[in-house]
Structures are given as C-alpha cells and as structure tokens.
Amino acid sequence: MVSWKILPFVVAVIFITPILIVFTSLFGEYSDNWSHLIEFVLLDYISSSILLVLGVSLGVLVIGVLSAYLVTNYSFYGKNTFEWALLLPLAIPPYILAYTFTGLFDANGDANILIRYLFNLNNNFVFFPNVRNITGAIIVFSFTLYPYVYLVTRSAFLNQSNSIKESGRLLGLGQIGIFSKISLPLARPAFIAGLMLVIMETLSDFGAVDHFAVQTFTTGIFRTWYGLYDLNTAMQLSSLLLMIIFLFYFLERFSREGISYTNDNSTFKTASVIGLKGLKSVLASSFCFIPIFIGFILPIIELSLWALETNVDIFNNKFLVGSFNTITLGLFTGLICALLAIVINFSIRFTKNKFLERLNSLMSIGYAIPGLILAVGITRFLVFSDQNVFTNINFVITGSLVGLFLAYIIKSYALANSSIESGYERISNSIDNSAQLLGSSGGKLLGRIHFPLMRTSFLTAVLLVTSEVVKELPATLILRPFNFDTLAVITYTYAAEERMYQAAMPSLAIVIIGIIPIIFLTKMIRSSRIKDS
Amino acid sequence: MTQKILKIEDLTLSYANQKVLKDVNLELSKGERVSILGESGSGKSSLLRCIAGFEPVNNGKIFIKNKLVSSNNLMIPTEKRNVGMVAQEKALFPHLTVKKNISFGIERKKNKDEVVTELTNLFKITNLIDKLPRQISGGEQQRVAFARSLAPSPNLLMLDEPFSALDNELKQELYYELDKIFDKQELSILLVTHDHEEAKILTSRLFKLTQGSLISIE
Numbered sequence: 112m113v114s115w116k117i118l119p120f121v122v123a124v125i126f127i128t129p130i131l132i133v134f135t136s137l138f139g140e141y142s143d144n145w146s147h148l149i150e151f152v153l154l155d156y157i158s159s160s161i162l163l164v165l166g167v168s169l170g171v172l173v174i175g176v177l178s179a180y181l182v183t184n185y186s187f188y189g190k191n192t193f194e195w196a197l198l199l200p201l202a203i204p205p206y207i208l209a210y211t212f213t214g215l216f217d218a219n220g221d222a223n224i225l226i227r228y229l230f231n232l233n234n235n236f237v238f239f240p241n242v243r244n245i246t247g248a249i250i251v252f253s254f255t256l257y258p259y260v261y262l263v264t265r266s267a268f269l270n271q272s273n274s275i276k277e278s279g280r281l282l283g284l285g286q287i288g289i290f291s292k293i294s295l296p297l298a299r300p301a302f303i304a305g306l307m308l309v310i311m312e313t314l315s316d317f318g319a320v321d322h323f324a325v326q327t328f329t330t331g332i333f334r335t336w337y338g339l340y341d342l343n344t345a346m347q348l349s350s351l352l353l354m355i356i357f358l359f360y361f362l363e364r365f366s367r368e369g370i371s372y373t374n375d376n377s378t379f380k381t382a383s384v385i386g387l388k389g390l391k392s393v394l395a396s397s398f399c400f401i402p403i404f405i406g407f408i409l410p411i412i413e414l415s416l417w418a419l420e421t422n423v424d425i426f427n428n429k430f431l432v433g434s435f436n437t438i439t440l441g442l443f444t445g446l447i448c449a450l451l452a453i454v455i456n457f458s459i460r461f462t463k464n465k466f467l468e469r470l471n472s473l474m475s476i477g478y479a480i481p482g483l484i485l486a487v488g489i490t491r492f493l494v495f496s497d498q499n500v501f502t503n504i505n506f507v508i509t510g511s512l513v514g515l516f517l518a519y520i521i522k523s524y525a526l527a528n529s530s531i532e533s534g535y536e537r538i539s540n541s542i543d544n545s546a547q548l549l550g551s552s553g554g555k556l557l558g559r560i561h562f563p564l565m566r567t568s569f570l571t572a573v574l575l576v577t578s579e580v581v582k583e584l585p586a587t588l589i590l591r592p593f594n595f596d597t598l599a600v601i602t603y604t605y606a607a608e609e610r611m612y613q614a615a616m617p618s619l620a621i622v623i624i625g626i627i628p629i630i631f632l633t634k635m636i637r638s639s640r641i642k643d644s
Numbered sequence: 645m646t647q648k649i650l651k652i653e654d655l656t657l658s659y660a661n662q663k664v665l666k667d668v669n670l671e672l673s674k675g676e677r678v679s680i681l682g683e684s685g686s687g688k689s690s691l692l693r694c695i696a697g698f699e700p701v702n703n704g705k706i707f708i709k710n711k712l713v714s715s716n717n718l719m720i721p722t723e724k725r726n727v728g729m730v731a732q733e734k735a736l737f738p739h740l741t742v743k744k745n746i747s748f749g750i751e752r753k754k755n756k757d758e759v760v761t762e763l764t765n766l767f768k769i770t771n772l773i774d775k776l777p778r779q780i781s782g783g784e785q786q787r788v789a790f791a792r793s794l795a796p797s798p799n800l801l802m803l804d805e806p807f808s809a810l811d812n813e814l815k816q817e818l819y820y821e822l823d824k825i826f827d828k829q830e831l832s833i834l835l836v837t838h839d840h841e842e843a844k845i846l847t848s849r850l851f852k853l854t855q856g857s858l859i860s861i862e
Contacts, residue, residue: 274735277698280722281729282749282796288723292748296739380733383698 115458115553116467122451123470126477126521129488132495133353136346144335144344155326160355162245163252163320163327164310170253171309174402175260176302180290181399183268186384187392193399194265195633200406201258202625204582204599206318207618208251210606211410213322214417216242221413248323252313254406259312260305262632267301268294273380286385300366307363311356315481317585318603328352329483329585336589342491349484360479411622417615429601430616437597440512441577441624444519448527449572451520453565456531457557460543475525482586485518489590510592518586523579527572534568535561571631578627646673648710649800649832650695655704657690664690666856668704672800677826677833679843681861682853688836691853692802695834696729697722709799728793731804734785736777742788743773749796756795763791766825783814790822794829803835807842819845 181187182194200208215222216239226238242250271294279293317329328348336345387395455474459467477485493509501508508514538561546552546560562569584599591600598617605614650672657665664687672678682688693699694714695706706714708727713720736745746763750756764770767787772780777788786806793801807815823846826833837843843850850861 272733272735274731274733275737277696277722277729278735278737278792279748280698281696281727281793283723285721285723293737297737299739 115462116464119455119458119467119470119474122455123474125517126474126524129485129492129517129521130353130476130480131488132491133346133349133484133488136343137350139343139347141347142341142344144339144341145347148331148335148344148348152326152331156328156331159245159325160314160327163248163325164313166245166249167252167256167309167313168306170249171257171260172302172306174253174257175305176264176295176298178257178399178402179261179265179268180294181395183265184294184382184385185387185395187387187395189396189399193396193403195629196403196407197261197399198258198629198632199403199626200255201629201632202622203255203407203410204318204584204621204625205251205255205312205316206322206584206606207414207602207621208255208406208410209248209319209322210602210611210614210618211413212242212247212251214611215409215413216240216247221416243323245323245325248320248325250405251319251323252309252316254402256309256312257402257406259308260302263305264298264302267298269382271297271382273382276382304363304366307359307366310359311363311479314352314356314359315479315483317481317483317588318599322606328355329481332483332487333585336487342487346487346491349481349487352481353484356479356481360476411619414615414619414622417612418619421612421615426616429596430620433596433598433601433617434620436595437581437599437620438577438624440515440519440597441580442573444516444523444580445527445573445576447516448520448524448576449531449569451524452527452531452572453562453569454557456528456535457561460535461553461556471528475528477521478523478525480522482518482522482583483589485521486514486586486589489514489517489586512592512595514590515587515592518590519576519580519583522583522586523576526575526579530568530572530575531565534565534571538564574627575631578624581621581624646675648672649674649676649708650834651705651707651710652695653705653707655691655694655706656702657687657694657699658702663856665694665853668853668856668858670851670858672832672834674832675830676849677831677835677847678849678851679835679837679847680851680853680858681837681840681843683838686853687856688853689804692729692804692834692836695800695802696727697725726796726798727800727802728796728798729802729804730786730789730793730806732806732808734777734789736785736788736792738777741774741776742769742780745777745788746773746792746795748792759795763795767791767821783810783818786810786818790825794825794831800832800834803833803837805837807837807839815842822846 178193178197182190182197214220217223218237218241220239222239223237226232227234227236241247275297276289276293279289284292314328316327317333320327321330321333328351332345332348332352335341335348455467455471458464459471490509493514497507497509542560542564543556546556551559581597582599584603587597587600588603591597596604598621602614602617602621605611605617648671650670652668652670655665655668656663668691670678680688680691690699694701695708697713697720700719701714701716703716705712708725711720712718713725737748740748743760743764746760747756750759753759760773761770764773767790769784769787769791772784772788777785780788786809789806807818810818819842825831826846833847835843835847840850852859852861
C-alpha cells in the first residue's frame, strides 16, 4: 500500500520544484537590471497587461456569452452547425492568428491589396488600420480565446431549468429581462471561470504579443533573459507574473465551486427553444458566424493561399524534420502524462488517501503556469542539477530534451488527468471489490481490470496532450536542444523574419493537429444534445 | 354581477396530430376556486400552460378579465397576462435570497417592502428572508413560491400539483393556511391535481379532464 503513495509524492515534488525555484529568486539579490526594470519598463508592462486583459475580457464575454445564449435558447439558420463550429478557433493558437492578421492587414497585406484592386486606388492607399498594436492583440486574443467562455457558459445555460425562466415570465419579464435578470446571473460562476482561463492564457502568451510588439510581462521576461542575459532578474519578473496568475487561478477554482447552484433542481425541465424567423434569424446567424470567420475560416484561407501560392518547396527537409520532432515529442509527452495520470488516480482510488487527492489537484496547477516561466524555472533547476548532482558522471542535462519534456509534462498533466479522472468516474467501486475478492489487487487490478476499461480515456488523454504540446511555443523556444526545431518554432522563426509564406505550412499543420480536441468536445456537445432531447 | 376572471371557449390543443385538449370550456369568477382532476398525461398541465401563455392554442379562445389573450391567431405574451403559477418544482431563483425572490415581480412598485413584509408574515417565513433557496427546506421553499406568485396581485393563481412533493403532515398544514389566505385575499384559484381530497379542501367546484374533455363532477 505504501509503494502506491510514493509515486504521486515524487511526481508532485518534481512538478513543484521549478515553480518554487522561480519564487526563491524573490529572496535573492536584486541586480541593476531590476532597478532599471522598475524605473523604466515595469509600469509599461503592468499598464499594457491590464489594458490587454480588460479588452480581451470584454471581447470574449460579448462573443462567448451571447453566442452561447443564442445557440442554447433560439433556433435559427445553421444553429446546429454553429453549436460545434464556434469551438473551431480553439485550434488556432493566438500567435498564428497574429501572423495571419499582419499578413492580411499590414500596409502591403492581402486585404489592403484587395481593396486597392477592387476600387482602383493607388499603391499608397491603406484602408485597414495598423494591427501591430494592443488593439490588434485584443482582437486576436478575443477571437481565439472566446471558446473557453462559450464552452462553459453554454453548458451552464443548458443546465438552467425552463421552469425558472417561466417563473420569470409569469412575474413580468420579457426575453431581454429573462436573459439579464435570470440566465446571466445564474451563469455567472461559469463564465467567470471561463474568463479566468482566458486571462491566464492572455497573460501567459508570448508569440502574439511579441509579434505585435506589445510590452507585457512575458516579452519583458524574454528580453531580460535573452537581451540582458540576466536569468535572476527574469525569474524575479516571472515571480510577479506568477503571483498575478495564481490569483486568477484561485478565482477560477472558486468560481467553479459555484457552478453547481445552477443545477440543483431535481425536477429539471429542458429549456424550450424559441424559433427566430426572417431578419432576427439572419442577425443571430451572422453574430455566430463572424467569430468563426475571423477566428478560423479567415486564417485557414489565408494560410492555405500562402502555402499554395508560394514557389518555395513547402515539404522541405526542415518542415518534415520539424513535423517528425513535433509529433514524436507530442505523442511521447502524451503517453507519459496519461501513464502518470492513470497510476496516480489508481493510487488515490486504491489507497483512498485524501492527501494524495489534494496532491493530484495541486499537480494540475501546471496548466496555469506560462510556458516561459516554466522554462525559466526548469533551466535554473537543470543547471543546479548539472552543477551539484551529475558532476561525478559528467552527465549534462541542461540543453537536452529532458527540460523540454519536463516543461511539457508539467504544463499538460492537467489535461491527461481530467480525461483519466472522468474515465475513473465511470468504473464502479463494486468492480474493484469483485476483482479484489477474486485475488486481483494492486498492480494486477490496475493492469487486468482498470487499464482495459480505461483504454478510451487513455487514448483521449494522449491525443489531448499531443495537440497541446504541438501548439506550445515559448517553453519550446527556450528549452529545445541546439538546432532542434518543432513546427511552432519554425513558424515563429519564419514569422519573426516576416517570411509569412514559409510560415504558412507549419502553421496549417499545427492547426490541423489542434482540431483533435475539438472533435472530442464536439462529441461531448452532441451527446449533451441527445440527453436534452 | 361578479367579474369574470377567466373564460375559456372551445379550446383545442394538439401535439403532433394528437389532441390533448378537445373543445374545453370553463369560466371562473373573481374569488372563485376551481379544481381540475385527472390522471398523469391527461392534459391538465397543458391547459394551465395555455392559460399562462406558454403554449399556443390550435383552436378556441382564452379571455382573462374579458380581454382576449389566446386564440389561433393571437398570443399575448405571458408577462402581460398578470397570472401567477405555483408548480411542484417551485422554480425559485437560486441566486436570489427569499426576500429578493418575493419582490422579483414588483421591483418597480413603491410599496414593495410593505408587500414583502405582509406576505412573509402571512406565510410565516419572516425569519428566512435573507436565506438562499438552497438553505431552506422543501416546505419552506413552497411557502416562498406561494408568496412570490402572490406579490404582483395576479388576476388568477394557477396551482399545478404544488403539494405533490411534500409529506402528508406538511400538506395538511399548508391546506389549512392557504385556505385562509385565499379567502382573505379573495383570490381566483385554478388548481390542477390528481388528489381528490386536496381538491375538495381547497376548492368549491371540481372538474375532471378525461381524454382531453373537461367534465364537471361536483
């Protein structure tokens, strides 16, 4: 029994160490660079981060909440398609939409060229405003991240009993009153939880803000480390960002606890769907179509055109090697995360230990940590290990794939864990009891009973983690071994050099792999619709 | 002459070519209390939903205080009918306190605090006003649901098996209290139930809905 408790404990220590290392920098010495940061740039980082978070919050709430309300409560042209298609922008990482936006809307971007051509204007005429600024970043984040809000809010709206809305109508409320006074307040814990995820993603992003030259914490950390070569100050800056992110992480957890109160009615009645006709139906369809168009269709069209139009050999050696590296890393990380999750969840179930349960929940915190900060903490951790642990055997792990795997595993474990946890919820305890009565306990119970029953959850976990790893940019950029490229790194490198045509094919490959989790989410949405009907 | 609160003329309702209500006729005067008995699925709740404006009617007419509110080509929205309904599921707003639930329909009225105080006294729930629905018992929730539906002074109060989830002792207690409250406020009540005894205690005229047709039984 004791051996089953050791693994989760060891894994938790490994997961938490890089984060603690980042925080320890706060108690170390502060260099001149820190004073420079405080004096000249920290205020910029804080003000742009606040502006970015406020703008993106407004954007995702308007798009996510209203589209979720429309598809849940009304019937209009294409409603069934919009239900799942509204998730498609999840497949586009913000940095790829940022690259597409600049390619489209820069002075010599395709959109401006098209306008000049259509209206026979001279070559100096610029119709679309510059997007390489904070407004552009807000638009990009809003249209790629709103699905986080849409997904949880739609689920909350679906769980609102029709009797509650009917009571509101009996008490004098019209359609707008029902939305603003009943549905929206009841869904508040859900959309706040979604919003917290969006804020964490926005604050963690590096690729998009870097491309738009917006000064945020992440670009500051990167510049301090790679521009000033000052890892310690980068860690101190990371600590500040991490504290802000933890605040949003706990707010998200807190909000999730409140979600249940929307669903406490034992006599639940499914919401009746109101049919919209004519102009109202067209308006509802347009409202749902616009975010899909901007967040998914437009970048896909633009990337495909770039990939097809260019004379560059798109399936070159760099792309093929990058794809191989990316998929191998993704699958291997997925496999490790899924195995860890299944063994740890089994340990919790087998030992019925509450402490292990809390430890597992703590390990899921990794998804909230920006890849860049993980990279900072892991680098310091690896350097320390090389200098103090592996000195006798001349084994160097700094700059090897170890750091990269560690970052991926810490960041993606939560995804694998949620899939395995939901798989375990479907296995009755009586199965364990029967197996134990028949002599299968411990490893045998896991191998002969649980693992075969959990195959689908295991596979789901592997695929979800793989698609997440494929998109990851900042940690990969920093922790990859020398000359080791992934699709995200190739895309970033080309885009940084404004070679958008070459960046198109790796971007498309990332998007295609990113569609995997959406297929699973769509399945969930379909099954919830079947339950409703 | 007493005022007609509800008048239903030749009401017909069908779902997927199956007639749920057939030529239903009913009249209810101010202060009158009527019960409709029937088995599960006999169309009792559908009748109430038509009166409330939740379901469109196929044929026939519904008048509330002599105003046409439903016909095959007219449907006045629920929120403009000034009718109340209490059902088994109570449907209290889970995010609002008892006090806010009760005052929900009269937020713009100047005397809303007085109305809430009067109703909470009447239903003996003054000690619960700051609690959320999940913090009170099923019987207390039902009292709040009654108080909330009475706050806007509805023309007609419809009761859709509101006692079916309560235990017998609680039911008897509520019957007694409600009987007094209904009398005092001269409320027009339309009760739907499958419990004959309940119908006899709370109402004076009894009907039965069988295969979509309404028949007077007492």
